[in-house]
Amino acid sequence: MKTMEAILKRRSIRQFTRQSIAQEDLNTLLRAAMMAPTARNCQEWEFVVVRDKNTFQKIMHIHPYAPMLAQADCAIIVCGNTQREHAPGYWIADCGAATQNILLAATSLGIGSVWLGVYPNEERMDGLARILGLPESVKPLNIIALGYPAEHKEEVDRFDPAKIHPEKW
């Protein structure tokens, strides 16, 4: 799939079939993540890959908007290692770029995905750190739920000329 096609086709998918994602495809998603740009090329990301349904249950207890995990095949928790970032706060931008690469790569492979927000909600961050055993310096940005789509979402066109400010505001 061409890049622009994947960008236009990507939608949040919250219903999944029981089909499992092959490890090779999962690695493709993680390779895409690690090709994202980072400030000073710090690559301070860490990815926790979860397939254990018990862990999904625990996450659903601390995240109120993650019921689709009950159907997901796996989840990638995108984290930033604050000991390795260029300067305080850069992990958020860097891991956001990695996340979008995962979402687009998943779309191009026909895999459904949805970004479940964690940062900056401290309760969710602390809850995930406890469940996953994250070190103090490793902060979770989000959970990406993954699986083969059991729903079809139409493309939407959000291009809005009013959001564009030529030269100055």
Ligand SMILES: Cc1cc2nc3c(=O)[nH]c(=O)nc-3n(C[C@H](O)[C@H](O)[C@H](O)COP(=O)(O)O)c2cc1C
């Ligand atoms: C920072 C962030 C947090 C989000 N958190 C959730 C969430 O907790 N649960 C959920 O179902 N979707 C979540 N989403 C997905 C958005 O609801 C979705 O991207 C938005 O409605 C646009 O729809 P689309 O992704 O299909 O284009 C989140 C997206 C972002 C970028």
